[in-house]
Amino acid sequence: MGSVIFDILTTAGILFVVASGLMIILGVMKLLNFAHGAFLTAGGYAAYLTGAAGISPWFSVPLAGIVGIVFGLLVERTIIRPLYNRPLDAILATWGLGIVISQIFALTFGRGVQFAPSPLSGTIEVLGIEYSAYRLAVSAIAVLLAIALIALLSLTRFGLNARAVIVNENLARGLGIDSTRVRAITFGLGAGLACAAGALITPLLSVDPNMGLPWLVNSFMLVLISGVSFPSLLLASLVLGGTQVLISTFISPILGGMTIVVLAAMILRLNPKGFSRA
């Protein structure tokens, strides 16, 4: 029973880390980033390359984050910015970008499965329960990340500007906030978070050109019901991830695989605003 609680907490942590990059882009830019899955994959390959180069696996996450930010800023400038006035086209562009990125990985690394080394192996004993050390570490990182992101939005100048853009972009611009710059930084940050998340989950999984895809779907569902708020994203991860673990453990893992999607649809049906006012 105790390990089920750990399963719930660590699953929620992983979901939060994976979805946060998508949420920040959706919130500030009103843009559903379909390339999110490809960014996660890029983080996975960054972790794989870090391992192959013999660098300590602890560095793979920050390295992937930096690569992601640089790449995100580049993509924003060349692909997203010209499409600001055509939101639907911008979404299509990110979709296309996602396909291009995963094809480039398939051509460069092949379709086969690759591995990244894990910085922590084996189990540790917490409260009398043997549990995977790395999963616990990922959850701790998720909590720290949540605190850092909430602090970024509520305590910094950038956060203030970003919140202004979220609430009313035209008004914010009228008050002299450079919304183009806010958008650019946000996309870079979102891409960086996605890449870092990809590198973080890779030691539990394996890397292949489509590894980000299943995470993309779950991230969408979480972001749709959480609205633009990190605390409510944390709550959504806990509720949906927890239900998934409970159904997988006590009913059937096959049903568990569908839990997040079905539950998200039900929540939106009952309360179209999801958790955003909860």
Place this chain on the structure above:
Amino acid sequence: MRLKSLVFGLGICLNISAYAADPIKIGIPVGLSGANSVVAPSMVQAAELAVAEINAKGGVIGRPLQLEIADDGSGAQGAQRAYDSLVFQKEVDGIVAMETTAARNAGLPIVNRGRVPLIYTSFYEGRSCSPWMYINAWVPEQQVEPIVDQFMSEYDAKKFFLIGSDYAFGRGMLKFTREYVESKGGTVVGESYLPIEGSDWTAIISQLRSANPDALITSTSGGAPNVTLTRQLRSAGVDIPYGNYAIDEGTAKSMGGDAEGVYLAASYISSLDTPANREFLQAIKDKFGDDAETPHELSVPLYDGIYAYAAAVEKAGSTEPSAVIDALSEVTVEGPRGAIKMDKQRHAALTMYLGKVASDGSVEVVKSFKNVDPGEQCPQFAD
């Protein structure tokens, strides 16, 4: 005299043109795209090597062999197109196929309609029967026994836990495993499945830990689901004897330490120390040089399958489909896996090797089991 030499000359001309224009066509539907695309290059190499070797010795009944390779997309839809084009457009004489169960099931009706001999060369969940098909790879009866017996005798395992991907092969293998374990006096304390593309095994691993079994056997789809399961098991500290039906040498090698101690059973392991296997490995290296793919459990049966078809045509004296089908159960192929004869209800008795992954990812042969019988597969074809 002049007429006679004219007729003679004409005869030679016809003969030559017949030889040049009339090769025996062997269709190879293979997953160049999709899930099987990872292993497809080694299949194509194995097929090309077999055909090149046979042609270098003068072909079969005086005719050369020619390959027709078609992409089956690793699935049912692609296979339908591939078989349609092979059978009705290219009009192949025989088909040798290493592909997924879904692709085979889609191809069989077309093979039956076109009356083309098919040799299926992938291990599979068993009991697929068609008057036009032979199978030269293993079925659950041959795979399950070595691993379960080893766990029961070596580790005194009584309680087994089974984990699989939710598809025909995964469920078929574990159903048979459960029956076999129970027939040997053991119990199955848990059996869990994840959707075929699933890679988050968290909940199943928790079930496994609370069931506290003596041994674990898994039957997932190859690639990501298999390696993520193995890694997550290791990171959860699961170290009971672990048999894996889906792991192959290449995967074990790339996983390194995480795969250490995993048991597998195979009819071919590339480290087999037999003259036939050494010769085969050298031939692959000579023909493809740096591009040579390491042959494995899926590519070697394909190589054997082409030899089996050639031998059957030789014995039948023609490519007439029903004569070839009759001959296929009577010919023996001496390949890298040893002597193989498909005379057990369209299947073959195989020598199975129990392997264990070492810390560097290489597979050591622990034991071999001579001529393991495939059991009752297609009783309607028993002679």
